[in-house]
Amino acid sequence: MLNATHDPALRSWVSSANAPGTDFPIQNLPFGVFRRRAEADCRVGVAIGNQILDVEKSSSLGLFHGLAAEAGAACSGGTLNALMALSAAHQSALRAALSAQLAADATWYRSDPQLGLRLLTPISDVEMCLPATIGDYTDFYASVYHATNVGRLFRPDNPLLPNYKYVPIGYHGRASSIVVSGTPIRRPRGQIKDPQADIPVFARSHLLDYELEVGVFVGPGNELGQPIAIDAASTHIFGLCLLNDWSARDIQSWEYQPLGPFLAKSFATTLSPWVVTLEALAPFRRAAFTRPEGDPAPLPYLFSSADQLLGGLDLTLEVALLTEQMRAEGLEPVPVSRGSFADMYWTIAQLLTHHASNGCNLRPGDLLASGTVSGPVKDSRGCLLELTTRGDEPLILPTGESRRFLEDGDEVILRGYCERAGAVRIGFGECRGIVVSALPGA
C-alpha cells in the first residue's frame, strides 16, 4: 500500500506542514468536513499543517484525473459518505493526487501560487462538522485489559468471561447523539439506585466518565446476507479517528442487565473531526500480531496471515483533563493516561469481519469503535472507572483538586499520534468535550 505520500522526505509548499511535531504533514492528509464561519455549507477537505485544502473546490477546478477525478467528484455533498462508498483504489488515487497537488515541487502551484493559496483555509477559521452521516454505530470491547479491569470490579474471582478470547464482543450504540469534537456535553439525568437504597431515584448522574476509544469508518459496504472475508476487511475500512464514549457509571450499573448499556451511553459520543486513512498509518503497522502464550487461536473466519496486522498499530493515545479551576489559573491540560492501540486484543479487521459474519450489512459511513483502549500498566487505563478503581483512588490534579469522576466544567481531551524514528509523525488531532451541568430536576 505504500505510495508517494509515505516518502518521509516529501515536503509541502504549505510550510506549516513541514514543521516538526505537526499532526498533519503531507504524509498524513486526513479527510474531514468543515464549514467556514458565516457560510452555511459543509465542505470536504484535507488537513495540511495548520490549513485545510478544499477538496471539493480542487475537484471542480479539474485538478484531478482518472480515478482521482471520480473520487474528487464524490466530495461534493458536504459529507464523506460518497467518497467512502468508492473503492479503496479510488480513495488511494485521490490521496495520491492530493499529495502531488500539495508537494513542494508541484508544477501547477509554481505556475499559479495564488490559486493554491485560494484553496486553503486556516483550520483556526473554520468550524469542523461530523465527517459523515453515520447510519449505524457499533461499539466493541476489544481491550482485554479494559475487559479484565472492569470485570474485576464486578467479579473479583472471575474477571474475564469465557467468551472473551473467542468473540470480539460488541454492541449497537446510538448514532443520533454522536457529536463532533468541541460540542459541550450535558451531564445526563437518569435512574440511579444507591446500593443501600431500596428503590432508585431519577437524578443527575454523579459518576460521569469518559472512555478513550478509536473510531473506524466503514468504506465500501457489503450486501445484507454477504459476509466480509477477513482478507478483504481492510478494503472496507476508510479510516480511523478518536472517539470519546461518555459513560454514566451510576445509570449503567442499574440499567445494564440483561441487555447491556443503553441510556448510560446514548446521551453523547464525541468524535474527532479528522479521519486518518489506513494508507497514512501503514508505516506504523506492526510486523506481526501475536496472542499471549496459551491463548486460543482465533477461529478460522477471524484469522488471516495477510491481514492480521491491522490492529497491531503503533498508535499512541493520550487523555488529558482541564478543569474550570485549571482554566482560571491559566494551566495547561494535565495528562492522566497514555496507552497504545497496539495493546488491543482484537484487530480492526477482526472487528469488521466478525460484525458482518452473520450477514449484517455495513454501509459507507457506518462507525465502529474499538472500546476503551487500556494497556497493561495503570497509567495506560483509558477511563476513570479503571484509573481511580471506581473512585477509590482519586486522581490528584496540579491545582490540588481531586477527581474520582468528572465534574461540571471539566474538559476531556483525547489525542492520538504515530511516531517512530525514521518516520514522519502522523497525528489524529484532538477530540475534546467539556461537561456542562445537568438540566434542573423536575
Added chain:
Amino acid sequence: MLNATHDPALRSWVSSANAPGTDFPIQNLPFGVFRRRAEADCRVGVAIGNQILDVEKSSSLGLFHGLAAEAGAACSGGTLNALMALSAAHQSALRAALSAQLAADATWYRSDPQLGLRLLTPISDVEMCLPATIGDYTDFYASVYHATNVGRLFRPDNPLLPNYKYVPIGYHGRASSIVVSGTPIRRPRGQIKDPQADIPVFARSHLLDYELEVGVFVGPGNELGQPIAIDAASTHIFGLCLLNDWSARDIQSWEYQPLGPFLAKSFATTLSPWVVTLEALAPFRRAAFTRPEGDPAPLPYLFSSADQLLGGLDLTLEVALLTEQMRAEGLEPVPVSRGSFADMYWTIAQLLTHHASNGCNLRPGDLLASGTVSGPVKDSRGCLLELTTRGDEPLILPTGESRRFLEDGDEVILRGYCERAGAVRIGFGECRGIVVSALPGA
C-alpha cells in the same frame, strides 16, 4: 383526538374498504411507501380496502388545503420521514383530508370519478418499501411475561431482575438490516458453543427464532439534551406497525455477556409496511392502565395521569407458521399463538419518554420496538423459545411435522388488529418472512 374518520358509520367510495373484516376501512388509513411494478420511484400512499391512494399525486393535484396541504407536500420524497417530522396537528389534518377525499359522499369524487380512480392502485400490483429511512432502531423488553419466561430458562429461582419494574429495559438494535415484509431471511452463521464442548465453532445457527413485536415510529424529534415529558410523549409518536425481531438463540447465548444481544439479532429485522396512526387506534385505548397489586408505582418522570393509557391498547397480535411441506400440501398458515398488546408492562409513551430522559435525541423516522409481546397464558407467548420451552416441548403442526425452532423454508406471518363490538376493525396487515438456507460454510 377523535375526528371524522372515527365515525363507525362512515363509508368510502372505494367499495373494498366497506367489506366486513377488511384491515383497511376508511377509519384506518395507515401510511406506507409503495412502488408500482416497473417504476423506479417510491411513493407515499394510504391503504384503503384493497387499494392504495397515492398521497403524493393527490397533493400535487391540489386536493388538500391549509395544514393538510403542508403535510401533503411533505409526502414527495419517497419516504415518510418529512411527514413524520411535522407536528401532530399537521398529521391529523392530512388524515382528516384523506378521510374526506375517500368518503362515499365526497363531492369532488362525484363530479369526476375517473380522477378518483386514477389515484388508486391495487395493493396486489405494488411492491411495498420500508416506510421511512430509519436512523436509529431501539428494541425494548416491555412484556413482563416475556422477561419472566426467558429469565426462568436461565435463572429458575430468580427469573425477573430487580430493575425490571423500574426501568423500561431496552437496547440499541441494528438499523441497516431492517427489511420490509416479504424479504427472504437468510439463516445466519455465527459462533456457537455447545454446552458440552470446550470451544465454540463457527456454523449455521440451528436455533433460529422469531419474536412478535410492535414497532413504533417516532414523529417529531427532540433536540439533543432535551428530554420529552411523559405528557408530551404521544405527540412524538407517528404510528405503529408489526415487527419480527428474528433471533438466533444459539449465537445469542454465547455472545450476549456482558454487553447484550448483537449478531444474534443484527442479521435481519422484518417490518410490516403499513404504519397505523395513534388516531386510528384511539377507540381501542383502554380507559385505565394499572399495575398489578403490590408492584411499585412508576417513578414520576414515567407517570402521567393524562397519557398513561397509551400502551393499554386492545391490539390483538397473532403468529402463524407455514412450512414448505404445508405449502406443498396446499395448507393455510397455522396459528401458533395469539396475544394482546394490552398485556405489556410499559406503555409506548413510557418507552419513548424513558429513551429521551437522558437527553438522547430521537429523530423523525427512528424506530422503537416493544420487545416480544407475550401474555400470561401459554398460547400467548410471542416466540418459539417461550412457546416450546427452549425446544423441550415442540409444536406439532397439521402435517405431523414438529418445530422446536425454525427450519429452512418456514414462513412466519405476524398479524395484528383491533376489534370490538360497535367499532370498526382496524388492521395492521401482515408482516411476513421466509427462512432461506444459510450460505455454505467456509
